[in-house]
Every structure is written in C-alpha cells, then in structure tokens.
Amino acid sequence: MTDAPLDQRFADAMGQLLGPDFPSEIGLAVSGGGDSMAMLALCHNWTRVYGVRLWVVTIDHGLRPESADEARMVAEECAALGWPHATVRWDWDGTGNVMDAARRARLELINRWRGTLRYVLMAHTQDDVAETFLMRLSRGSGVRGLSAMAAKRDVGSSPSKDLEAEEYVGDIPKQWEIAKGGPGRSGTFQIVRPCLGMSRAELRHYLKTLKGRWVDDPSNENDAYLRARMRKLLPDLAEVGLDISTLSETAHRLARADTALRARACQVWKRIGSEGRVGSEPTGELLFDRDGFDRLERDTQMRLLADALRYTSSQTYAPREDALEALLDRILGGGGGTLHGCEVRMERDQLRVFREYNAVAGLETELTSVDGRMRLWDGRWRVTDLGQTGTRIRALGPDGWAQIAEKRGDSPPFHSARSLPSFWRDDQLVACTPLGFGNNAHTRLWPMGREMFNFAAFLLSH
Known part of the structure; x- marks a missing residue:
C-alpha cells in the first residue's frame, strides 16, 4: 500500500490503463454502493484535469424493493456532478442461479447500453480480489481460477441490437444503428478496473471526507451467498497473517503465472x-x-x-x-x-x-423478411439471409446430412457436421456453407463475436 493520496493513485492507475492518449468519452458502471460511488467521485475529479466526458449506467436488477430508489440516488448524484446517467432495468425469468444470471445480464445490458463507447469502468477493489480468491479456493480451483481479475480485459461480443426506449430511463451514449448487411458496431468492449489496488475501507473514507452518498446492499451480509460468508472470514484470517493485502498480492502473483501458462498452451x-x-x-x-x-x-x-x-x-x-x-x-x-x-x-x-x-437441435429461426441483415446463430455464426422469405436457419441434423451425401468430399464426420448451421425451405436443404453446399457464402464463423479471431488469440487473451 502507498501513502500517496487516493486521487493521485487513481490518476496513476488511469494513466497505466488508458493513457497517454485518453479516449474522449468513457463509461462508468455505478450501482450505488460505496465502491462504485467512490469511483464516480474519483473519476469526476480526474476529468477536471484530463477533460474526458463520462457516461454513467446503473443496472437495476429488480431483485430488491429498494433497487429503484438506489438507481434514482445515483441519477441524482450524476445530475449534481453534471454527467448523463441511465438506469437499465433487468427482469429475471426465474431460471438458473440468480447471482450468475444477474452477472451475465449485467454485462449484456452494459454492452448494449455503451453504444460507441470502447471502455467501461468498474469499481472492483482489493477486497473483491481477496474474496474471490477465497471463494475459488473453496471450490478447488487451479492457477487460473485463483488468479486476480485483470485490470483491463475485453468482454462480450458485438450486441445484436441497441437499447430500446422502453428498456431504460435517462440519457445514453450514441448508439450504433445496425447497418444493412452487417453488425455496424465495433466488436468487444473493455472493462477497466482502476481501483484494484485500493481497499474498500479507503474508498469509503474518501466518500465520507467528501460527504458523499452511498447505499449498502443487504445481500452483502446474507450468509446464503458464498461471498458474504467469505467476507466475514477475512478479519479472522487477518489475525494469522492472511489479510486482504496478502491474499490480493498472492492472487496477482498467480495471475503472472497464469500468463506464462497461457503462452505455453498457445505454443x-x-x-x-x-x-x-x-x-x-x-x-x-x-x-x-x-x-x-x-x-x-x-x-x-x-x-x-x-x-x-x-x-x-x-x-x-x-x-x-x-x-x-x-x-x-x-x-x-x-x-x-x-x-x-x-x-x-x-x-x-x-x-x-x-x-x-x-x-443446437432446437435452435431454429425463420426469416420472415428479406433485409440482408446479419443475424447470429448459436452465438458464433454470422448468418446472412438468402434473399427469400420462408427460409429457416437450423442445425444440419441427420436429415440434412442425408441430402448432401454425394457432395461431402472432405467434410468432417457426421457426428460433428450435424451441428453446423444450414438453410432450409420446407424439408429441402438449400445451403450449408461450412460444408461447401449451396451457391453463395451465407454463414461465417464469428467466434466470441469478433472479426479475425482464432483459437491462438483466444488462448492468449483468456
């Protein structure tokens, strides 16, 4: 830990992560908790020197009655500071693990909210690194799982659509209009975590000094959640030398080892x-x-x-x-x-x-309009329609495999080929581009939502 003022440490972190040529606009994900409200205040003060415009979003998961009021509090603080803010609402469908579903939805909605923004700041702290380390340790994770979260990383894929008016309240960044025949947007965005070297206590002290506002999420004290249980263990662990700083430093050392292991796997x-x-x-x-x-x-x-x-x-x-x-x-x-x-x-x-x-056997889409637009199939195939309404996109399956028997050539075996995307009219296979069947290229592999992305690049970046 350093004795430098928190504002200076924040500026140093931003310089390392985004400098020296800072973007003209960045996004901030602010929940209303102490960490994110402190990040908002730090970033606001930082912009006085660097002149970067901020856009702020709060994802209201709707899981607690108080969440709407908390989002309004963030909006009020942003208005007082002079920054645009939007609240984006998520409604859980009741399936799966709620915390995991909320985490995935948060990233998806931020991705759709960000429009043309390339960077979105999140307020993860040294405490979050230590808590995550303990959680992963309890699950028997290896080096990768125990490694500290990255201070900057690419996230998500190009969203298929912008936010619609009924999905948010407030002001949002400039949105991409989906271009005819393509996604019309700039691939993945980057999560930036400038507060990883700061403790939760430091950030709250900073807010208190500024007489800032924040809310405490009661789920952080709910023993039903593993993170809350680990958080309560930290004071006892500190007495035997396993304090937040030590655990965080260990996680960062493991992250360095993980980088070396990624390079080995790529080779x-x-x-x-x-x-x-x-x-x-x-x-x-x-x-x-x-x-x-x-x-x-x-x-x-x-x-x-x-x-x-x-x-x-x-x-x-x-x-x-x-x-x-x-x-x-x-x-x-x-x-x-x-x-x-x-x-x-x-x-x-x-x-x-x-x-x-x-x-993918039940993943089927019928083209009811001919617009030349790109569509995603199975999250990784970029599909362009055939210029004919009534065409369906689905997995090749055994019936499609049977229809191209004489044209398989050096195709992969049946058990692999049957999950490939294909175009159909009624019961007739029209095209399966990956197998070279059909007149024109209608599908293109688009792994992880990126252009020109291959497995070697994936190994190095994940």
Whole structure:
C-alpha cells in the first residue's frame, strides 16, 4: 500500500490503463454502493484535469424493493456532478442461479447500453480480489481460477441490437444503428478496473471526507451467498497473517503465472492443433494431434481442453475443474464425452472438439423478411439471409446430412457436421456453407463475436 493520496493513485492507475492518449468519452458502471460511488467521485475529479466526458449506467436488477430508489440516488448524484446517467432495468425469468444470471445480464445490458463507447469502468477493489480468491479456493480451483481479475480485459461480443426506449430511463451514449448487411458496431468492449489496488475501507473514507452518498446492499451480509460468508472470514484470517493485502498480492502473483501458462498452451496449440476447415470454409471444430496431446503435461492438457470448450460453445466461463478432470480422464483412455455444450471424441489420429448437436437441435429461426441483415446463430455464426422469405436457419441434423451425401468430399464426420448451421425451405436443404453446399457464402464463423479471431488469440487473451 502507498501513502500517496487516493486521487493521485487513481490518476496513476488511469494513466497505466488508458493513457497517454485518453479516449474522449468513457463509461462508468455505478450501482450505488460505496465502491462504485467512490469511483464516480474519483473519476469526476480526474476529468477536471484530463477533460474526458463520462457516461454513467446503473443496472437495476429488480431483485430488491429498494433497487429503484438506489438507481434514482445515483441519477441524482450524476445530475449534481453534471454527467448523463441511465438506469437499465433487468427482469429475471426465474431460471438458473440468480447471482450468475444477474452477472451475465449485467454485462449484456452494459454492452448494449455503451453504444460507441470502447471502455467501461468498474469499481472492483482489493477486497473483491481477496474474496474471490477465497471463494475459488473453496471450490478447488487451479492457477487460473485463483488468479486476480485483470485490470483491463475485453468482454462480450458485438450486441445484436441497441437499447430500446422502453428498456431504460435517462440519457445514453450514441448508439450504433445496425447497418444493412452487417453488425455496424465495433466488436468487444473493455472493462477497466482502476481501483484494484485500493481497499474498500479507503474508498469509503474518501466518500465520507467528501460527504458523499452511498447505499449498502443487504445481500452483502446474507450468509446464503458464498461471498458474504467469505467476507466475514477475512478479519479472522487477518489475525494469522492472511489479510486482504496478502491474499490480493498472492492472487496477482498467480495471475503472472497464469500468463506464462497461457503462452505455453498457445505454443503447444500452434504445434499440435488446427481449426477445422472444408476448403477455405471453417467448420468451427478444434483438432489436436492425438499423440502430441497425449504427451503433454496434465496442466496444459486441462487448459487446452477447457479453452477449447469455451471457444467452441462461446461461453464466458470454463467448466468446473472436477467435471473437466473427469472428461480428460475419459479422453486419455481413448473415449470422449459431452461437457459445456460441446462433444469431444478421441479418434484414431486426432482429438476432435465440436459443438454438441443436442445443444443446437432446437435452435431454429425463420426469416420472415428479406433485409440482408446479419443475424447470429448459436452465438458464433454470422448468418446472412438468402434473399427469400420462408427460409429457416437450423442445425444440419441427420436429415440434412442425408441430402448432401454425394457432395461431402472432405467434410468432417457426421457426428460433428450435424451441428453446423444450414438453410432450409420446407424439408429441402438449400445451403450449408461450412460444408461447401449451396451457391453463395451465407454463414461465417464469428467466434466470441469478433472479426479475425482464432483459437491462438483466444488462448492468449483468456
């Protein structure tokens, strides 16, 4: 910890993360809690020197009766400081884990809110790093899971649509208009965390000095949540030397080790791996030389497998370590299995990772208008319509495979090919671009919502 004033430390962090040529506008995600309200105050004071315009968003998850009032409090503070603010509402559908669903929805809504903004600040602190470390430790995580969150990272994919008027209240940044025939927007955005080297206590002291306002979320004290339980453990752990600073520093050291392990995995991939193609068309599969994979140290095998599953399914998070270990054991025994919406098979000469058919078998879209627009299928295929209404986009399936029997050529095997996107009219297959079937290119692999993105780049950035 340094004795420098918090304003100076914030300015130094912003310089390291976004300088020296700062963007003209940045976004801030502010919940109304002490950490994010302190970040708002710090950023406001910082802009007096650097002249950057701020846009502020509050995601109202609607999970507590007080949340709407808290969002209004943030709006009032932003108005007093002279910054535009918007509240974006999310309604939980009641399925899945509520905390995980809220986290995913928050990123998705921020992505749609940000419009042309490239950077969005979040107020994660040293305390968050320590708490996350303990949470992951309790789940048996490895080096990657125990590593500190990055101070800056790419997040999400290009959203398919801008926010609609009924989804928010307030002022929002300039939005992209979706261009005909393309997404019309600039890919991923970056989360920036300038407060990772600051403690929660320091930020609250800063707010108190400024007589600032904030609210305390009661869920932070609710033992039903693992993070709340870990937070309560921290004072006792500090008595035996495991204070917030020590835990955070350990997580950051592990992050450095994780960077080295990512580089190792990327080197190995370039030597023993390839992305599936039929001619020049990608099939979305990942292929590993069997003997080369067998000879790897287990940690690299685990990393390559976990990232292959994430990349192929376009999921944000890796599977649980125990499930991943079990699948790896089956693979090394000559078998395979399904996990994370993917299927893995150990074939005679190679290991094949591809999209599980059952994960996309019911994913079907009918084109009711002909507008030349890009559409996403399965979150990773950019699809352009055929210029004919009544065309359906769906997985190839066994019936589609049967219709191209004489034109398969060097296609991937049936169990992999059946999950590829294809175009249909009634019961007739019209096109399956990845297999070279059809007159024109109508689908294009768009992994993780990025142009010119491959598995090697994914390994280094995740």
